Amino acid sequence: MAIELSVEEQEIVDYVEGRGAVSIDNLDGEKNRYSQIARDQIGKKKTISIRLLESDLERLKAQSVRQGLPYQVLISSLIHQYANGKVKFDV
Numbered sequence: 001m002a003i004e005l006s007v008e009e010q011e012i013v014d015y016v017e018g019r020g021a022v023s024i025d026n027l028d029g030e031k032n033r034y035s036q037i038a039r040d041q042i043g044k045k046k047t048i049s050i051r052l053l054e055s056d057l058e059r060l061k062a063q064s065v066r067q068g069l070p071y072q073v074l075i076s077s078l079i080h081q082y083a084n085g086k087v088k089f090d091v
Contacts, residue, residue, distance in 0.1 A: 005013065015021055024030060052060075057071075064071035081087040 060075060061071045064074040067074060069077075078087065082089075
């Protein structure tokens with residue numbers, strides 16, 4: 001059974017198998033360093049203050065009840081999805 005790879009995945013395989021990728025000095029140290037950077041960033045949150053129309057906030061709260069989420073989690077999730085290109089809107 002053959003595994004179907006996306007174009008991006010196939011490019012990575014071709015790069016690695018084509019000897020384009022080479023090991024670096026102090027690999028274990030670098031893996032530890034990047035692991036620490038990831039641990040430091042995961043879940044790191046910043047409190048902000050934002051002004052919203054009261055009617056929009058009430059609609060968001062109603063949506064959050066229907067979704068079974070706290071409204072702040074819903075807002076955070078929407079912002080996260082937009083920041084990562086998963087949600088778009090027309091300007």
